[in-house]
Amino acid sequence: MEIRRISSKERLTHSFPLQAYAFEASPAPREDAAKYSDLLPFQEDNLTLVAEEGGTSVAAVSAIPMRQNVRGTLHPMAGIASVTVHPLARRQGHIRALLDRVLGQMRDEGHPVSALYPFRASFYERFGYVGLPKKRRVTFSPGDLGHLVRADLPGELTWERIGTGYPAYRAFTLRLAAERHGFAVFPDYRDERLRADDLSWLVTARVGGEVAAAATYQITGHGADLVVDDLLTTTPLSRTLLLQFFARHVDQVERVTAGIAADELPELWGTDLQTEIEARTRVPHSNAPMARVLAVPPLAGARVGPGRVVVEVVDDPFIAGTYLFDGRGGRLEVGGDESGVPRATLRAAGLSALVYGVLDPDELPLRGFGAVPADAGAQLRALFPRAVPYLFADF
Template identity: 60%
Template sequence: MLIRRLAAEERLTTSFPLQAYAFEASPLSGERVEAFHRYLPYNRGNRTLVVEEDGETQAAASAIPMRQNLRGRVLPMAGVAGVATHPLARRRGHVRALLHQLLDEMRDEGHQLTALHPFRAGFYERFGYVGLPRTRTVRFSPADLDPLLRAELPGEVTWERIGAGYAGYRAFTECCVRERHGFAIFPEFRAVGLRDRDDRWLVTARIDGTTMGALTYRIDDDGELLGDDLLTTDPYARALLLQFLARHVDQVDRISLQVPADELPELWLTDLAVHVEARVSRSGSLAPMARLLALDTLAGLPAGPGRVRVELVGDRWLAGNHLLDGTTGQLELAAGGPAPSATLTAAGLSALAYGVLDPVEVDVRGLGSIGPDAAAELRRLFPRALPYLFADF
């Protein structure tokens, strides 16, 4: 078995066909194969590894060099994608070997976090990944937004094709990644695919000349306005975008949007009949997952006044006995001193760092062994938070 890194053009005949077989309808049409050539430029900065036996590709995996906000700090993050195995080579450990080498290399290059959309969550939990909240799909009738048509709101909206408005949209997502816990963005070489496809409308909300909301969307043949992520940093901006959608009452029957887990659409308006759904199933529609790749990631994060000693076990990248101290308001990897102790897996520590599980939940799920005293300290160190993994890779 040989693991090697692909050159850009090699993807056309190796990793792309494997990924397509794993994630798309097959056999592929000639038109879809041609589309590989158009897709290739948006992968040029990815790191793609393959397993080969006798010159034939058996498995592939890629990492996209991204950035993600972890509790206020924007850090290099490896977005793992395109993990696929030849149907005759499955369950032979190829993916495990690929992920070990891929994450080794990304970590060595300074990527402190990694995230992915799993094909099976339990498989990736063994690699130290933990689930993050899934975005919610919100559906409602534009008629229910009628009260907003009479509202006097500060600011203005602009409407254009995403190809024309891409630069402003990209700048707004750069602002979001600096402000929003869990938010992640693609590198520019990948992100420009949105501009080049130019298959979305873009509506932007500005208040006092500053962009505070944006939505990309399209309208299908069945009378539904299909929105992507509703990105807002201000309630007025959200209201401006919804007011824009209300003007489609005579054009579309339904509107659907993607919103983060902490958004409460049922409180947007009185008498808004809204359906909110976050479907998760073992056969698909799984929530994203993420993990820490280096313990130094924690140093300097905002923290509460907790102090606990943790033993990290069972992981390739996080191990050893460490004292975590947040008494200064920033998390420090301290040298010593008395403190309650806990045992954590990489998934357990990642769950606490991302703020998705309480220490007791970490213990209950078998991601660590945490007594009451240590749980209290970890709760202070890592207050619960709701990460919003915007980037869909």
């Protein structure tokens, strides 16, 4: 078996057919294969590796060079996608080999973190990934927002197709990526697909001339649903401006449903607002995302709390080693081993859980992610306080 990087054009013959078999209804009519060439520009600079046997591609993995905010710093992030194996070549170690190679290459090219949407979390846990919260979906009736219909709010709304409003939307998501923990964005060439497909409406709220909230959405029919992809807001006023916009659809749609961060509390958005909030996880196509640390020293500078602890990372090809973490200055400093300091032994998933803020140190031994004595646990809890990452990008 040989592993090699394929060119953009080779995707048509070496990776798309495997992907189509794994992720789509199939077999599709042969002529449908032509549509895949339209997708090539949006994958141009992805790193796609294939495993070949006798010149035939039997497995493929792609990494998208994305960016993600981790505790206040925007890092290059390897977004792993299109992990597939030929049906006759599964369980022969191809993905183990390809993932190790693709993650190593992305790490060497300067991506200290990686994220993905798993088909089954336990598969990627073996590769050092830990679960992140799943985006919630809130559903409510625009009729419950009647009090907003005529409210006089200091802000302006713009309504257009995403094909037109894309530059402002993109700029806004890049701003959120700079500010919000966990927020991840595509590279320009991949994000362009939103504009090219032009299959969403865009509503934007500006306050003082600045974009303060935005949402892309679709309407499924008269008397049906208004479906918001992600309700992106920065302040109570900007959120209320968007809710007012939805309220004005009271005689047009029955329900509004919107993707929201896991730490949003929509039941507090208005008096008598009836809400349903859902976060359902399902194998294989509706799982919560996962993420991992691929390189530790670049995490220096992260916004952290006042802890000081030595962590020995074991059992990992990328970050095994011993690190001194010091957060007493409010920014993470990363050094080498030191004696006389509380000490924990963690697997990559355990350190990733703390860096992303998703698990308490006491949970790590229970999950098989490491050994954390009480004194080290207290330091780690102070250093990496719980945080709720909002991944945003869907890939």
